[in-house]
Amino acid sequence: MSASNNSYDPVEVTSLHPDEVARMRDEALAAIAGAASLADLKEVRLAHAGDRSPLALANREIGALQPTARADAGKRVGGARREVSEALKARQAVLEEERDSRVLVEEAVDVTLPWDRAPRGARHPLTTVAERMADIFVGMGFEVAEGPEVEAEWFNFDALNFLPDHPARTMQDTFFVESRTGGESGLVLRTHTSPVQIRALLGRELPVYVVAPGKTFRTDELDATHSPVFHQLEGLVVDEGITLAHLRGAIDAFVEGMFGSGLRTRFRPSYFPFTEPSAEVDMECFVCRGASVGDPDRPCRTCSSEGWIELGGCGVVNPRVLTAAGVDTGRYSGWAFGLGVERTLMFAHGVQDMHDMVEGDVRFTSAFGMEI
């Protein structure tokens, strides 16, 4: 458009005649009204409102008119195109409405059809419950310590103040490993997670705040409540000014985290070579909260109507243990506990029989999913 176009066509453009414009418009409106589906309407839109539609072509001719006639023709064609566009919009709305009410209904499927194409897996509940137990303490700032399952007797017994003649050190209780030549190897399958106490004290800077979940072994035949392979969560704190009160606090925090708030705990004096004083720790039954005690009409399966559930053993770390691990007992003291992972799972989730936890039946494990 470098210069104005003065050489217009003097011939009248028929397509811009009012009758012709009206005809094109009417044709378009009729086609729109006749479109039965959104797909039809899409074709109609192309034919009557697209770039090559009669009205669009007519619109291009306006420039060929005498300047005086242009405004008039422009108004005429523009009005017709607007009408067509509005009719399209209206018809589009009508057809969409129709589709929504009819076609989508026709396309309905039975959403209750099963779609179990992807196999479902699960983690073992002993794994996930041990993680959960440990995480309660990790949340308090503890770290997770580890040790080997085939362990030196010194770590498993001697350093923990088990004297050479302690009954636990017999083949009645402990799996012993043969040396290469069939003699004594000084190695056992660890009977508890407590050797990790010694490893933590030898391998870490003081103060030490750790838990150690893991596999443990004793020569018990598998039955409803025993397994030769089982799991414990060890806890160990060695710091300055540590007392039994801190141990109670930690146990209470564990019970709250694992079983819910408002449950009482109790310590009963007991004996372990590696703690002194020692205690067995019980928690109030989280199912009956003691209501089943002495009430034969309301027996409690979880606590056998005793009102209390035994969680494990604990106590103040025997200073002899600290000495064996090279800790200055004049300055440091500590506490330790050992909680049964199987027991925790049995109580928290109603597992009745140890066999279920060791057999690997997919029905059992799948019931617990990915987390517990």
Added chain:
Amino acid sequence: MRVPVSWLREYVDLPADVTARDLAAKLIAAGLEVETVDEVGADITGPIVIGRVTAIEELTGFKKPIRYCRVDVGAANDSGDPQYIVCGARNFTEGDLVVTALPGAQLPGGFAISARTTYGKVSEGMICSAAELNLWDDHTGIIVLPEGFAEPGADAYGLLGLREDVLDIAVTPDRGYALSMRGVAREAAAVYGAAFRDPADVPTASQASGGGYPASVADPAICSRYVLRTVTGFDPEAATPLWMKRRLALTGVRSISLAVDVTNYVMMELGQPLHAWDRARLRGPIEVRLARKDEQLETLDHVKRTLNPDDILITDESGPINIAGVMGGLATEISATSTDVVIEAAHFTDTHIARASRRHQLSSESSRRFERGVDSALQLAAATRAVRLLAELGGAEVDPGYTDIGHGVAREPIPMAADHPGRVAGVDYPRDRVVARLREVGCTVVDDEAADSLLVTPPSWRPDLTDRNDLAEEVIRYEGYENIPAIAPRAPAGRGLTDGQRLRRTVGRSLAGAGFVEVLSYPFLGRRDFDKLQLAADDGRRSALKLVNPLNDDEPLLRTTLLPGLLKTLVRNVGRGFGDVALFEMGLVYLPGADAPEKAPILRVDRGPAPEELASVEAAIPHQPRRVGAVLAGDREPAGWWGPGRAAVWADAIEAAREVGRAAGVEMTVKADQRAPWHPGRCAALYVSVGGVTRLVGHAGELHPRVVQEYGLPARTVAMEVELDAIEAARTTARAPEISAYPVATQDVALVIDASIPVSEVEEALRAGAGPLLESVRLFDVYTGEQVGEGRRSLAYSLRFRAPDRTLKAEEIATARDAAVAAAGERTGAVLRG
């Protein structure tokens, strides 16, 4: 230890309203593990009275002789008339006092007594035996009471102690003193603040030792005190009184004869094991010494035992007569004719007794007490108590002379800061409370106000009290564990889980998310497992640690591979009707070190180990890497209304391994390999790169058909096992990629290639040739058939190109593609399919 409450009350003034359950709760809180409160006789109800047999009519014509008795039960039957009772026992005569259950009574086992017709007579009740009343174990006949025991008609409940509450206490190894009425009574007195009367507080002897049965102790280290007392003129026919029989029965001891019963009774009362010999059977002086090599003794249980040089023996001129503290010899046993009895009360060294008991697999009431520690000052009192009872009940004469060797175990005072128990508990205990509690325990406490520390000498019956923390425990438990407050620990800021610990969780979740179910199988294997896995004779996995004492003799080895456990679990699930199974396990394997020392040393414990000492222990501990294994059988994806299922194949096993790699963010490369237990043509070796060095981390693929057969697995079971520790070592820090927003250009190429060339090599060549513009390569089709020729296949790849800074021109794309194809041709002989 079974503790009848009425017996306990003899030594401690418990409030009258204290029930057995109250007492149990208090004792539990103080540290005695009362397991049950046994309400003995609670199932006996109704009229049970003393009767006198006034006439006996012998009934004949029955299979056994039967008596029809007239029994005077006083006014107990309301009428005052005699009761007529049929009785099958014969150990009584007219005039005897007996125990009579009248109609309306109920005996143990729900046995209701009523008047009924039997042997042609109406029997109005029952004359009872001890067993029928659960009094003690005696089936020889009815109870005949001594004359003067009670009047006919008297209520039998109180007289015989038909009902009794018995506490059953599991005594922990540190509390030997609680294996006696004396010890439990002392605890009860302390927890109730009640007066305690020590049953060991008996006048012992009016004269100094001497003139007793001759004896010597070879070494005070094996026996710190040795006392012998003798009675003469003992009546071997004398019966054990009913009260003693009853108490012994309640504590779980069978009545044998008066002489033996007295030794057991005093043991239960005081906690001192005693032994009784027939003096006539002893040969010369007694010597207490260690056994000599190959000495033998036939013990009371009729077993001939070869003695160990660590056994403490009691010997006379004939040789060994007792394994000290464990069991007596048969030859010197007290008998039905013994009239002169020697009573031994000794203090043997606990560790010797514990070892002897274990060696000979003989756990006796005596050894249980010696192992846990017996009061080292009790011997003379206990022996004296026993001989007095023999005199009183068996008509014997106590020999005034006696033997008393040694002084027991001297106790050194333990210095303890008065506030130490408080600092252990986290409670402020006043100094005078601490002192008072220690004295209740029986300690001698020197409390010098000027000194910081108390000087505490534990009593002779508490050998377990050796350290200040032991003393602290005594104070704390008497003050009440329940009174210790709970204070949340304040740990310093922790670092959370380690990378390795988090990785394990991620791997577990990834595999579970991929449809695998976790199992935790036992790590025990047998040689047979290695055979079943088709491992060659020299396969390193056969070198496994062996247990000395396996639970199952067929499985004495510790696993060197996770697969057997997984396969057995898979078989179990298939057997239970789950044919489509995908399982995984994460756990340690135990690999003996070839150059590990023979034995892990036992280090000293009186100080921390030196670095080289610790290293010597660690060197003996086998390598225990963590592995992940997985097995699959049946359909990986089930059939359904959508169409057919998809069977698990070798590739699913490799994919499971890759899943582990992905969880760690580690790329795994795959090469064909041949390794048991896998199918030789369907086994992949898996590699990672650790710091630029390629490292084998495991294998995956289809199992060998022989393995499938040996384990009874579903056909074409597939498996993988990788070493998680090695994968963890290959982890690198992920770097953010540059994301280009310019358009992608996709080029598909089909390459024809010798079918023996692994596709991984082709892909590697394409990548190398295509250069930096290549964004990704994906194999989308593999074709074999006539069109490509025998032994060849066509691989269809989709190559995606993109530049970081511009839209690629058609020529650039074609050049990169051609370079990729050229590289593939050069390295693998691939040609572009025409």
